Amino acid sequence: MRRVDIVVPAFNEEACLEAFHAALAPVLDRLPYRFRVLFVDDGSRDGTREVCRALAARDPRVGWLSFSRNFGHQAALTAGLDASDADAVITMDADLQHPPSALPDFLAAWEGGAELVSGVRADTHRLGLLKRLSSRAFYRLLNTLSKVPVLADSPDFRLLDRRVVDAVRRLREQGRFLRGIYGWVGFRQASVAYSQADRTAGESKYGLFRMLAFALSALLSFSRTPLRFATWAGLVVSALAFIYGLYAIAQAVVFQVALPGWTSLAVLVSFLSGIQLLTLGVVGEYLGQVLDEVKARPLYLVADQHLPPLAPEHPDPGPESA
Ligand code: UDP
């Protein structure tokens, strides 16, 4: 029987994990694979660790890793991929927004030859209006500015074949945007529609500010177009300045008009300084990104972990066994 690891990042999810496990376990029981469930406790400050330990004590399929502090969702997913040696990895959220009932569809697509199966939210109207609009605008912008295709409405609910896991693990960039990385690695891709439930308990860890920071980091790591903005803005402004210069010379020399000129000077100076500061800011953002990459710090630190030994073969293997 093939082995499948389910990677579940959890940051302050003590209120969700029991319900998550209760919903997941019966689905796993019915499927003919050897499963492990790896919770990645991303430096939680509530009882998440204790709940993970309690679940592992009850269910031999459950393992966990605890980070030394909060390293973020993308780092937690990466740690799960690093820890797994299964034939496929499924990543899903701990808040039951990604329904375990969709897992058979993911596995069927994998059996059908897909190496990267992406969950795509079918009923986006359930999201708040702000989240829906901002997410649509973000994906449109990203796909315009970047050559790497990034699926919209497709959060981190995925199945990765071993080959994709190995490929993704070779990309150790700090400015981590896995949805972009999945587009970048390629392979045979398929998608599965699922309807996203509301969060069972607790609250979303992505506030407006964190979403913006995440979107910026995604843009920086998958597009260099904003940098090119400096070149184009420079060209356009120089052309305009040249035309304006001709006009000013003509006025002074040909028509002998003496200009007071204060307003045009003030407007020009402030316009140009604005463009210069903006450009400097863009360059600075990329430089910061380069600094982070050059330092090459580890993406996360594991303080403590329990990985269950390979699930034993079931005495009555299902029809899939080879
Ligand atoms: N998460 C994490 N580290 C963080 C933030 C979030 O591991 O720093 C986990 C969180 O526990 C959840 C998943 O990432 O399992 C998605 O987070 P959340 O549900 O808050 O995001 P949303 O669904 O609101 O976009």
Ligand code: MG
């Ligand atoms: Mg969520």
